[in-house]
Amino acid sequence: MFHTILFYFFAIVLIGAAIGVIFARNPVHAVMFLVLAFFQSAVLWLLIEAEFLAIVLVLVYVGAVMVLFLFVVMMLDINVEEVSGGYTRYLPLGVLVAVLMVTELAQIIWLRSTPGISAAGFASTPDGYSNTKALGAVLYTEHVYAFEIAAVILLLAIVAAITLTMRKRPGLKQQDIAAQVAVRAADRIRIVKMDAVKPDTGSEP
Amino acid sequence: MKTLIPDFVLKAWMSLWGMLPPLMQYLVETTFWILVVMISVILTVAFTTYFERKVIGYMQGRVGPNRVGPFGLGQPFADVIKLLIKEVIVPKKSSRFLFIIAPLLTLTPALATWAVIPLSDTFVIANIDAGLLYVLSLTSVGVYGVILAGWATNSKYAFLGAMRSAAQIVAYEIAMGFALVGVLMAGGSLNLGVIIEAQAGGVSQWFILPLLPLFFVYLISGVAETNRAPFDVAEGESEIVAGFHVEYSGVAFALFFLGEYANIILISALTSIFFLGGYLSPFEGWTFLGDNNLVSFLRDPSLGWLCAKICFFIFVFFWLRATFPRYRYDQIMRLGWKVFIPVTIVWIGVEAVMAYLRVGPWSGLATASLAG
Numbered sequence: 298m299f300h301t302i303l304f305y306f307f308a309i310v311l312i313g314a315a316i317g318v319i320f321a322r323n324p325v326h327a328v329m330f331l332v333l334a335f336f337q338s339a340v341l342w343l344l345i346e347a348e349f350l351a352i353v354l355v356l357v358y359v360g361a362v363m364v365l366f367l368f369v370v371m372m373l374d375i376n377v378e379e380v381s382g383g384y385t386r387y388l389p390l391g392v393l394v395a396v397l398m399v400t401e402l403a404q405i406i407w408l409r410s411t412p413g414i415s416a417a418g419f420a421s422t423p424d425g426y427s428n429t430k431a432l433g434a435v436l437y438t439e440h441v442y443a444f445e446i447a448a449v450i451l452l453l454a455i456v457a458a459i460t461l462t463m464r465k466r467p468g469l470k471q472q473d474i475a476a477q478v479a480v481r482a483a484d485r486i487r488i489v490k491m492d493a494v495k496p497d498t499g500s501e502p
Numbered sequence: 503m504k505t506l507i508p509d510f511v512l513k514a515w516m517s518l519w520g521m522l523p524p525l526m527q528y529l530v531e532t533t534f535w536i537l538v539v540m541i542s543v544i545l546t547v548a549f550t551t552y553f554e555r556k557v558i559g560y561m562q563g564r565v566g567p568n569r570v571g572p573f574g575l576g577q578p579f580a581d582v583i584k585l586l587i588k589e590v591i592v593p594k595k596s597s598r599f600l601f602i603i604a605p606l607l608t609l610t611p612a613l614a615t616w617a618v619i620p621l622s623d624t625f626v627i628a629n630i631d632a633g634l635l636y637v638l639s640l641t642s643v644g645v646y647g648v649i650l651a652g653w654a655t656n657s658k659y660a661f662l663g664a665m666r667s668a669a670q671i672v673a674y675e676i677a678m679g680f681a682l683v684g685v686l687m688a689g690g691s692l693n694l695g696v697i698i699e700a701q702a703g704g705v706s707q708w709f710i711l712p713l714l715p716l717f718f719v720y721l722i723s724g725v726a727e728t729n730r731a732p733f734d735v736a737e738g739e740s741e742i743v744a745g746f747h748v749e750y751s752g753v754a755f756a757l758f759f760l761g762e763y764a765n766i767i768l769i770s771a772l773t774s775i776f777f778l779g780g781y782l783s784p785f786e787g788w789t790f791l792g793d794n795n796l797v798s799f800l801r802d803p804s805l806g807w808l809c810a811k812i813c814f815f816i817f818v819f820f821w822l823r824a825t826f827p828r829y830r831y832d833q834i835m836r837l838g839w840k841v842f843i844p845v846t847i848v849w850i851g852v853e854a855v856m857a858y859l860r861v862g863p864w865s866g867l868a869t870a871s872l873a874g
Contacts, residue, residue, distance in 0.1 A: 360642025
């Protein structure tokens, strides 16, 4: 009962936040609505006892991805009129994606409600079951190659992004910290010895 | 307790309590403990500000606050009252809602993290398995307050402060996370209570010795995460006035202040839990001292030891502030990305090799995970 009330409360806030992302006129507000939506879906996952996924969703999406998103959106000087004019242009694509997702969801619900399958669906986990441990056990044994290949691909993406921007190009200014630290006074200042000059006699211009 | 409250009142109270449904009992009890922890954290914050001014005062050859109450102990309350009765000015061209909610967004994660922190060997509000992940995710959410404050203010100084802070926090969070991976490997669990219990057995078993590089990385990243000196470029009084909170006044400013100090206390608590054995006593297992009450009190794990460790780290925060000049911005970035992250990765590798060879505190790790 209590569980159900919580579910509907968070689900309503989630849908409200998702609508807010689309209709917010200000891009920063839209990003904040998206953050709210992520939080709500994390809570929904917590309700079905998927605490690892829920916390990782907050950690990765809210804590890292959305911060960078916000960073970019704040730096860009987006014209509000121009953005809101895009509704009709993207409407067909949006409707297509929505229809696709609704069909998929309906299929899942239909599958779950079929007797025989539904029993295996949301069986409550035994006491002391830790899905963090279970996920780790599967990830590092059965799926270890897929996991490591994914890690290597991500690493490659990072290295590629850095090499693309850090290539030698004209006008690139780089600091060489080691060289800066190694500088001695003698490299920068030259002490010039000069002969003493006679006091001014007035003949100079 | 029994002498203070008459017997029949106690009985009536107990029967009333028994009449409540279990769910309500649970809610009331949890809310009570949450309030206890929150109020103690907020009171600690109040005296931390006093502590900071005294420490920095003495380090600079001054006396610090000494007018309000004995030794100036009333100073924090005087400050709070002053801030409460001041006007909150909201700039005209600001984004009003975000401007007001931003200080709350810095404070809430700092307080919410205390839910999973074991305060003594018997007390923790929520004993969850993924405690360490919860801590990481909440500390990463804290940055929103600063960014939104900077943006919503609609001022160039505030915006610059927010940008600096965002980049800095994102950079140091990675090093912090990696340092915690080391702790997680040594402790063999994500549960903070289990991590502390893994350090039982005296100072030699604490993770600070085997994880010394990670300890320094974590502590320094913690200073950077809380935007404290010498990493306080987000405020940078001499360059961008007060950074992200330049337009905040009154209660809104007080909330930012509260959030900053709550974060300091939190990072201190987490550092002592991850590396100094949390509530464990440094004299654990010193049986040769005899067995009287005082000695066994000193030897047993208690809240007192956690508080002592937290106080030490808070002092370190202020010590750093009084000692070092502010970092240059590019040097902050260099330290985070090019020094701390490689150090943590190397040390995790070292740890893995040692665990494989069964050397050091990780010797039990391989067998434990294989059995489980």
